[in-house]
Amino acid sequence: MTIDRSAFAQLVLANVRSYLRQPEAIFWTYGFPLIMVVGLGLAFNSDTEARLPFIVTQRAASDPIVQKLRADARFDVEVMEQDAALALLRRNRTPVVVSVDASGEVEYFFDPTNPDGTAARAVIDDAVQRAAGRADVVASVDRRTDAPGSRYVDFLVPGLIGMNLMGAGLWGIGFNTVDLRVRNLLKRMVATPMRRGHFLLALVGSRVVFFVPEMFFLLLAAKLLFGVPIAGSYASVLFVALSGAVTFAGIGLLVASRARTIESISGLMNLVMIPMWLCSGIFFSSERFPDAVQPFIQVLPLTQVINALRAVILVGEPLAAQAFPLGILALWCALSYTLAIRVFRWV
Amino acid sequence: MAVTCRQLFKRYETGRAAVDAVNGLDLEVRRGECFGLLGPNGAGKTTTVEILEGLIEPTSGDVEVLGMRWGGGRDHELRQKLGITLQETRLRDKLSVRETLRMFRSFYRDGIEPEAAMALVALEEKADAWISKLSGGQRQRVAVACALIGRPELVFLDEPTTGLDPQARRQLWDVVADIRRAGNTILLTTHYMDEAEKLCDRVAVVDHGRVIALGAPRDLISRLGGEHVIEFSLEPMDQRPVDADVFAAVEGVTQSTEESGRFVLTVSEPHRSIPGCLALLSRENLELKSLTTRHVNLEDVFVNLTGRHLRDD
Ligand SMILES: Nc1ncnc2c1ncn2[C@@H]1O[C@H](COP(=O)(O)OP(=O)(O)O)[C@@H](O)[C@H]1O
Ligand SMILES: [Mg+2]
Numbered sequence: 001m002t003i004d005r006s007a008f009a010q011l012v013l014a015n016v017r018s019y020l021r022q023p024e025a026i027f028w029t030y031g032f033p034l035i036m037v038v039g040l041g042l043a044f045n046s047d048t049e050a051r052l053p054f055i056v057t058q059r060a061a062s063d064p065i066v067q068k069l070r071a072d073a074r075f076d077v078e079v080m081e082q083d084a085a086l087a088l089l090r091r092n093r094t095p096v097v098v099s100v101d102a103s104g105e106v107e108y109f110f111d112p113t114n115p116d117g118t119a120a121r122a123v124i125d126d127a128v129q130r131a132a133g134r135a136d137v138v139a140s141v142d143r144r145t146d147a148p149g150s151r152y153v154d155f156l157v158p159g160l161i162g163m164n165l166m167g168a169g170l171w172g173i174g175f176n177t178v179d180l181r182v183r184n185l186l187k188r189m190v191a192t193p194m195r196r197g198h199f200l201l202a203l204v205g206s207r208v209v210f211f212v213p214e215m216f217f218l219l220l221a222a223k224l225l226f227g228v229p230i231a232g233s234y235a236s237v238l239f240v241a242l243s244g245a246v247t248f249a250g251i252g253l254l255v256a257s258r259a260r261t262i263e264s265i266s267g268l269m270n271l272v273m274i275p276m277w278l279c280s281g282i283f284f285s286s287e288r289f290p291d292a293v294q295p296f297i298q299v300l301p302l303t304q305v306i307n308a309l310r311a312v313i314l315v316g317e318p319l320a321a322q323a324f325p326l327g328i329l330a331l332w333c334a335l336s337y338t339l340a341i342r343v344f345r346w347v
Numbered sequence: 348m349a350v351t352c353r354q355l356f357k358r359y360e361t362g363r364a365a366v367d368a369v370n371g372l373d374l375e376v377r378r379g380e381c382f383g384l385l386g387p388n389g390a391g392k393t394t395t396v397e398i399l400e401g402l403i404e405p406t407s408g409d410v411e412v413l414g415m416r417w418g419g420g421r422d423h424e425l426r427q428k429l430g431i432t433l434q435e436t437r438l439r440d441k442l443s444v445r446e447t448l449r450m451f452r453s454f455y456r457d458g459i460e461p462e463a464a465m466a467l468v469a470l471e472e473k474a475d476a477w478i479s480k481l482s483g484g485q486r487q488r489v490a491v492a493c494a495l496i497g498r499p500e501l502v503f504l505d506e507p508t509t510g511l512d513p514q515a516r517r518q519l520w521d522v523v524a525d526i527r528r529a530g531n532t533i534l535l536t537t538h539y540m541d542e543a544e545k546l547c548d549r550v551a552v553v554d555h556g557r558v559i560a561l562g563a564p565r566d567l568i569s570r571l572g573g574e575h576v577i578e579f580s581l582e583p584m585d586q587r588p589v590d591a592d593v594f595a596a597v598e599g600v601t602q603s604t605e606e607s608g609r610f611v612l613t614v615s616e617p618h619r620s621i622p623g624c625l626a627l628l629s630r631e632n633l634e635l636k637s638l639t640t641r642h643v644n645l646e647d648v649f650v651n652l653t654g655r656h657l658r659d660d
Contacts, residue, residue: 004449004453007454009453010450011450013450017442017446018439021441022441183436183438183439184435187402188433188436189454190402191402191429192426192451192454192497193426193454
């Protein structure tokens with residue numbers, strides 16, 4: 001009875017029902033991110049150690065030292081004629097070509113301006129020298145960093161959650177709003193005594209509410225499949241994700257506030273989302289972009305959502321340490337909601 | 348008065364051209380009547396009702412609805428008393444009829460239950476069907492049920508039967524007649540003259556954004572000077588053109604027009620005028636190809652006023 005009479009509850013129910021009754025929408029929110037995590041996780045998460053590939057020329061293949069390299073499990077050695085090998089080197093298909101010249105000296109062909117080439121040459125030369133009997137003069141020990149929490153898949157999961165937050169907020173709000181406008185339903189609703197604020201709140205609220213199970217589903221899947229740990233508290237993860245969901249819902253509302261056709265909203269969405277897809281560090285750290293563009297990248301909401309998610313999920317930082325990312329999100333919220341409500345086209 | 352509007356103007360500036368969608372329209376709708384705005388497409392009917400509904404700002408003019416004015420701080424109160432169907436609304440596909448009505452009910456302080464609203468439009472058996480599974484006529488009846496759910500004092504129906512098949516139109520007419528009988532005030536727009544004649548107590552004929560005739564359908568018709576129409580066409584005996592005016596001399600004929608070979612005579616008593624016509628034809632050595640009689644309708648009124656038909660097709 002009370003739910004029947006509450007306009008806000010009825011508006012939320014209408015959104016929730018419309019969403020749940022669209023199987024394709026469920027796929028894009030649950031299925032697609034899961035496929036990304038599994039696919040990319042498997043691709044970058046091999047249990048065997050990475051082996052360094054390089055080429056040995058036919059002439060050097062019978063050299064006893066090169067024989068030892070070929071037996072070394074750290075290397076993936078291919079043998080071929082020198083001309084063919086150098087052609088592959090020029091096309092960047094191998095970092096180094098190893099040969100032996102007429103006087104019996106070991107030769108390394110590589111491009112010193114390519115960091116991979118320089119690094120590979122150093123590793124191979126070290127193996128060659130040791131094979132010939134050189135002893136280390138300084139004691140050293142290797143500390144491995146491929147424990148759960150610091151692998152690529154661990155890095156990836158918060159990025160995908162951020163990406164999903166952005167997609168769900170913008171598409172979920174933006175697309176639905178314009179759809180209602182195209183159907184003339186917005187106009188029909190404001191012809192009733194419905195409070196406009198209830199309508200907007202329900203739109204954002206139902207979107208945000210959906211996001212919580214989505215995110216925990218992804219985190220759970222990542223934990224079960226790849227052992228991705230959650231170092232921080234669930235409450236802080238939830239808080240960061242909700243802040244992101246509310247922010248992207250606001251941006252979705254703003255993008256949809258004037259658009260009259262599905263085509264124009266799709267274009268606007270892409271305009272807003274593509275820079276963030278590219279720059280905000282979903283697949284690799286956003287700090288790898290040049291310093292000159294860093295100010296631009298750091299104010300993007302997705303950059304800060306992902307930074308904060310990585311900090312709480314992977315490092316276990318407390319919420320208090322996320323003041324900067326959360327502050328940027330708060331600014332986006334204030335800006336997008338104020339503007340969206342002011343310019344929203346109801347009829 | 349349920350609605351009064353005086354000297355209503357609405358101009359749309361579209362690029363270089365300006366369109367005067369409503370051009371000095373006056374209107375008075377009395378409480379308890381079913382009032383129709385009848386006019387061809389583009390006459391300005393939708394623009395007019397959407398101004399009355401408070402959805403569009405007029406360029407100028409004075410509008411009073413149920414004794415209140417839009418923008419006077421009582422809009423919310425006014426909306427509580429109005430029921431509306433827009434010319435075109437596509438309700439949410441994946442909600443059921445009952446869920447849709449329950450949502451609309453929640454917007455109103457006072458109103459009827461979804462079940463009662465479904466009964467009013469005879470859709471009880473579709474209560475749990477999704478909107479996407481309904482026919483055009485059923486969807487339109489859901490739209491009308493949404494308009495009635497807040498127990499409105501005044502109901503606006505914009506082109507309630509456009510695009511529906513004849514059976515669905517008649518079902519909707521029954522619904523509207525029931526609303527009228529329950530004592531509601533109705534303002535509907537239509538470009539179907541039969542709909543206006545059947546449903547409306549009074550009709551304003553609208554063309555180019557202004558009212559060109561106003562009155563009860565019977566009165567508008569009787570102003571043509573006769574109740575009946577004789578329509579006939581002639582065998583092409585020779586190529587001699589026949590002027591419609593020659594039939595105006597026949598006893599009892601008040602109007603005589605010709606349009607692409609069809610002669611249309613307005614008469615008060617067909618049994619007196621037909622013999623006169625036939626006599627005239629045989630004198631002139633003309634032979635009938637067809638002849639029918641019917642009652643005068645609002646289409647004839649519109650043609651008489653504008654020289655055009657209500658519908659292009
Ligand atoms: N939003 C608009 N912008 C520009 N012209 C419009 C707009 N709405 C209606 N018109 C024009 O105003 C005129 C009246 O339209 P309308 O009120 O819809 O007529 P009706 O409902 O009688 O068919 C038409 O010429 C139409 O093209
Ligand atoms: Mg219209």
